[in-house]
Amino acid sequence: MHGVKRVRYSREALEAKKQKEQAKLKEYLSLNDDVLAKRNAGDWSKDAFDLTTRVLHANAEFYTVWNYRRDILINSIFPNSSPSEVHDRIGDELSVTTSLLKQHPKVYGIWNHRRWCLANIPDGPSDTDLDGWRKTIWNKELYVVEKMLDADARNFHAWNYRRYVLANMPMKRPAQAELVYTTRKIEANFSNFSAWHQRSKVLTSLWEGGQLDPHKSKEEEFDLVKNAMYTDPGDQSVWIYHRWLVGAGNAYDILQREIASIQELLDEQPDSKWCMESLVFYKRLLLRHHARQLSEADRLSLTQECLRLLTGLQDIDPNRRQRYEDLAADVKKIN
Amino acid sequence: MDVDAVVLGSGLTESIAAAALSKAGYKVAHLDVNPYYGGDNASLTADELVSWADERAAAGPSNPSYASAQRTKFTSISRSGSTLPQSRQYSISLSPAIIPSVGPLIDALIASGVSRYGGFKLLEKVAIYTGPGSVKPVPGSKEDVFKSKELSLLDKRRLMRFLMFAAGDFEGKKEFEGKEHTPFVQFLHQVFSLDGQTAAAIAYALAFCVSAAEPTLPALQRIRKYLRSTGRYGPSPFLVGHYGGLGEIAQGFCRTAAVSGAAYILAHNVFSIEIPSQSEEGRKYKIILEGLDESLTCDLLIASSGYPLPEFPRAVTNDSTDNESSNIHPIARAIVVVDRPLSFSSPEVPPASTASDAEGADTEEEEQTPQKQELDTALLVFPPSSLEGGSSVAVASVLVTGEGSISAPKGKWVLYLSLPLLEQTTRSAEALLRPYVDATLSLTVPDSASPTSTQPLFTLFYIEHPDLPPSSSAASESQIPSILAPLRSSTLLPEQADSATTNAETLFWKAVSALKAAGRRPKRRTGEGEEEGEEEVEVEGFWPPLDIVDDPEEDW
Numbered sequence: 085m086h087g088v089k090r091v092r093y094s095r096e097a098l099e100a101k102k103q104k105e106q107a108k109l110k111e112y113l114s115l116n117d118d119v120l121a122k123r124n125a126g127d128w129s130k131d132a133f134d135l136t137t138r139v140l141h142a143n144a145e146f147y148t149v150w151n152y153r154r155d156i157l158i159n160s161i162f163p164n165s166s167p168s169e170v171h172d173r174i175g176d177e178l179s180v181t182t183s184l185l186k187q188h189p190k191v192y193g194i195w196n197h198r199r200w201c202l203a204n205i206p207d208g209p210s211d212t213d214l215d216g217w218r219k220t221i222w223n224k225e226l227y228v229v230e231k232m233l234d235a236d237a238r239n240f241h242a243w244n245y246r247r248y249v250l251a252n253m254p255m256k257r258p259a260q261a262e263l264v265y266t267t268r269k270i271e272a273n274f275s276n277f278s279a280w281h282q283r284s285k286v287l288t289s290l291w292e293g294g295q296l297d298p299h300k301s302k303e304e305e306f307d308l309v310k311n312a313m314y315t316d317p318g319d320q321s322v323w324i325y326h327r328w329l330v331g332a333g334n335a336y337d338i339l340q341r342e343i344a345s346i347q348e349l350l351d352e353q354p355d356s357k358w359c360m361e362s363l364v365f366y367k368r369l370l371l372r373h374h375a376r377q378l379s380e381a382d383r384l385s386l387t388q389e390c391l392r393l394l395t396g397l398q399d400i401d402p403n404r405r406q407r408y409e410d411l412a413a414d415v416k417k418i419n
Numbered sequence: 420m421d422v423d424a425v426v427l428g429s430g431l432t433e434s435i436a437a438a439a440l441s442k443a444g445y446k447v448a449h450l451d452v453n454p455y456y457g458g459d460n461a462s463l464t465a466d467e468l469v470s471w472a473d474e475r476a477a478a479g480p481s482n483p484s485y486a487s488a489q490r491t492k493f494t495s496i497s498r499s500g501s502t503l504p505q506s507r508q509y510s511i512s513l514s515p516a517i518i519p520s521v522g523p524l525i526d527a528l529i530a531s532g533v534s535r536y537g538g539f540k541l542l543e544k545v546a547i548y549t550g551p552g553s554v555k556p557v558p559g560s561k562e563d564v565f566k567s568k569e570l571s572l573l574d575k576r577r578l579m580r581f582l583m584f585a586a587g588d589f590e591g592k593k594e595f596e597g598k599e600h601t602p603f604v605q606f607l608h609q610v611f612s613l614d615g616q617t618a619a620a621i622a623y624a625l626a627f628c629v630s631a632a633e634p635t636l637p638a639l640q641r642i643r644k645y646l647r648s649t650g651r652y653g654p655s656p657f658l659v660g661h662y663g664g665l666g667e668i669a670q671g672f673c674r675t676a677a678v679s680g681a682a683y684i685l686a687h688n689v690f691s692i693e694i695p696s697q698s699e700e701g702r703k704y705k706i707i708l709e710g711l712d713e714s715l716t717c718d719l720l721i722a723s724s725g726y727p728l729p730e731f732p733r734a735v736t737n738d739s740t741d742n743e744s745s746n747i748h749p750i751a752r753a754i755v756v757v758d759r760p761l762s763f764s765s766p767e768v769p770p771a772s773t774a775s776d777a778e779g780a781d782t783e784e785e786e787q788t789p790q791k792q793e794l795d796t797a798l799l800v801f802p803p804s805s806l807e808g809g810s811s812v813a814v815a816s817v818l819v820t821g822e823g824s825i826s827a828p829k830g831k832w833v834l835y836l837s838l839p840l841l842e843q844t845t846r847s848a849e850a851l852l853r854p855y856v857d858a859t860l861s862l863t864v865p866d867s868a869s870p871t872s873t874q875p876l877f878t879l880f881y882i883e884h885p886d887l888p889p890s891s892s893a894a895s896e897s898q899i900p901s902i903l904a905p906l907r908s909s910t911l912l913p914e915q916a917d918s919a920t921t922n923a924e925t926l927f928w929k930a931v932s933a934l935k936a937a938g939r940r941p942k943r944r945t946g947e948g949e950e951e952g953e954e955e956v957e958v959e960g961f962w963p964p965l966d967i968v969d970d971p972e973e974d975w
Contacts, residue, residue, distance in 0.1 A: 088521060088526075089526050089530075091530060091965060092530070092960070092962075092964040092965065093964050093965050093968050094963070094964035094965065094966055095964075096966070097964070097965060097966055097967060097968045098968070100968070101968045271562065271565065271566050272562060273561075273562060274565060310572065311565055311572065311575065312565060314572040314573070314575045314579075315564050315565045315575050315576070315579055316565075316579060317576075349576065352573060352576050352577070353576060353580070
């Protein structure tokens with residue numbers, strides 16, 4: 085971290101650490117040989133199962149051993165267990181993955197094992213309540229994903245898993261609740277593509293399902309995104325969301341209003357590349373979709389403005405100079 | 420007892436220096452006339468605080484002594500007659516402070532290993548007082564700015580632009596050119612179009628200026644330090660130490676000094692310091708303590724200018740090399756204990772329809788943040804002229820610490836008020852601070868059982884005067900013992916701890932070269948058992964390398 089001094093350790097301390105690491109390495113290599121030997125021999129005993137636990141704690145990415153572990157569960161442990169025992173075993177498996185996820189939040193194998201667990205919950209607890217166990221465990225999953233996203237709001241594994249849980253849980257939650265969740269995540273740190281993306285998915289479903297008035301809701305969204313824009317005009321995720329809100333640009337009034345708003349921001353912050361780029365994009369939308377509502381003079385001045393902005397962009401963002409030149413050529417050709 | 424250096428007084432600076440010298444391999448004896456560690460930075464129980472106050476308020480002889488020096492340093496003392504039950508569960512600090520997460524003290528805590536001895540609480544909230552019953556949160560991060568319902572869009576942009584500027588290398592920027600001495604508030608207005616409450620929040624609750632006249636450069640330097648401290652341990656840049664903060668930290672450094680071989684003698688006064696006529700191990704000084712037969716011999720004496728010694732009036736000068744002298748004023752202080760929490764609730768309405776629809780349907784969603792969020796560890800800043808009856812020139816601050824900082828029992832909070840006295844005044848500490856106390860108490864959360872206004876359980880008022888600047892003379896040939904004194908620490912709430920640390924480091928190096936001139940080098944133990952001996956080593960750094968690598972990996 086910036087400004088933090090490195091801590092100095094004595095030579096003896098570093099030597100001692102190195103010795104410890106060598107010992108650990110030796111132990112791991114022998115574990116590795118051991119577990120693969122057992123697997124190749126088709127060993128599905130309890131000892132083999134415990135061995136997979138040790139190996140996975142040392143190396144959670146070892147997907148071969150995850151598969152081996154599941155083989156033992158399916159072929160040896162589950163067939164010899166009552167539904168209640170299977171249920172407990174699934175609970176234990178989930179606990180193991182939870183503790184591993186805390187240290188390794190982005191390992192595919194661990195998330196994958198969780199999905200497998202969820203898919204293998206037995207019917208129960210009783211004949212009259214066949215879904216009870218499933219409901220409890222799936223509900224808890226959402227809580228676990230929330231903890232993971234609290235720790236790292238941009239972990240796409242967690243967001244994907246969240247969507248998987250929301251879509252498949254026996255007792256579905258209202259989409260409104262998910263909207264509130266994305267609001268919370270965005271307020272905590274709006275530099276988060278995943279949160280905005282989730283929000284766009286939820287809103288789409290709410291609009292199509294008739295649960296939210298799209299018009300009013302969009303106005304609130306424009307207000308939210310404008311606050312983000314003014315707070316940090318350099319954050320790309322905000323502009324991407326804005327672009328999604330504007331959509332095809334069919335609403336003339338909205339387009340004009342947003343252009344004016346971005347222009348105000350550009351006046352306050354003249355070096356903002358995203359303002360300039362967005363203005364070009366939206367003005368071109370105007371020219372493309374609303375040519376009939378514009379006078380000849382308006383169309384001409386819009387074109388001039390686009391060209392002027394693109395020239396400015398070449399200075400501010402020289403890495404993409406060629407792109408802006410191409411865009412300018414495009415503008416000139418069409419208009 | 421024969422040592423290399425004797426350190427007098429166990430305030431934070433002296434304790435850090437004692438620890439560094441001891442760990443470097445010097446033999447150190449560390450003395451304090453008080454029966455507790457920490458000196459003027461100490462953490463005291465409630466009963467100890469009452470004794471402390473009464474001793475200094477009582478009249479006494481004016482012959483030079485520690486007691487009379489303390490009576491000069493702490494004046495205008497008044498307190499409520501009440502006693503606090505559960506006295507030992509309080510750790511009340513004589514020098515309340517907040518510690519930036521990136522800075523010299525944190526570095527020293529880690530490098531010395533003292534970080535293992537103590538715990539810290541992150542400051543929860545900072546707010547400024549804007550009127551009766553009205554308090555505004557201080558936005559210190561992008562999230563705060565984004566969420567704020569108070570700032571206009573343009574204000575948000577301007578504030579963010581300023582924060583980005585302040586967090587970067589502003590020294591070369593054209594906005595800054597020629598403006599180092601401009602008053603900071605004016606700078607904010609001229610260059611960033613920031614006014615009113617936003618500018619006040621930046622100047623007084625982010626940069627911690629004590630008045631509107633403070634110049635831009637030091638204010639910007641402070642803001643940058645604090646901005647770079649956010650995120651290291653949490654959203655706030657500041658930590659508050661457990662058990663009363665600096666006193667406990669000083670004690671931690673003393674402990675590590677003792678582990679490295681330093682000898683500790685508390686509760687004994689220095690009777691005399693002599694130049695030994697015949698060489699006792701070739702040492703320069705011999706110290707005799709009251710009530711102890713054994714004397715101490717050493718080559719170096721270290722004591723702050725506030726620690727007077729009998730028969731040796733300390734030389735003082737108007738030394739302009741004393742750092743940050745502009746930030747050293749008398750301070751009016753109050754310590755108030757209450758049994759109701761404070762709340763900085765902003766008049767925000769809970770979010771509209773979308774949330775409340777979802778709430779009912781969704782039982783697992785976290786609770787909405789309560790309208791009145793009770794605070795455990797927080798800071799309230801009163802800008803100049805914000806309070807009727809308060810100062811129109813200086814900024815007052817109130818540090819709230821509750822159970823979470825392990826300095827008060829459950830259900831009790833200790834409030835530390837401080838007001839720098841920038842102008843001469845004859846008013847008492849109580850008269851100066853009463854309006855602030857009342858305004859702060861009006862922010863407590865009323866108890867539904869007894870909705871009357873909050874009465875404090877205990878109050879103490881006093882004025883703390885700065886120590887005189889130390890002299891820079893090193894009279895090695897004269898008969899008067901030459902005492903090495905650290906520079907005085909800044910009295911600013913977020914600066915005191917780091918200032919004490921950098922002063923301790925300067926003191927350490929001066930001590931090393933003074934001891935070298937006296938022919939003394941630090942020694943380290945070598946060999947084991949029969950071959951044990953000592954070898955002389957060189958001092959490589961402020962702290963020696965750590966002997967254990969902290970390994971967070973678990974075993975599998």
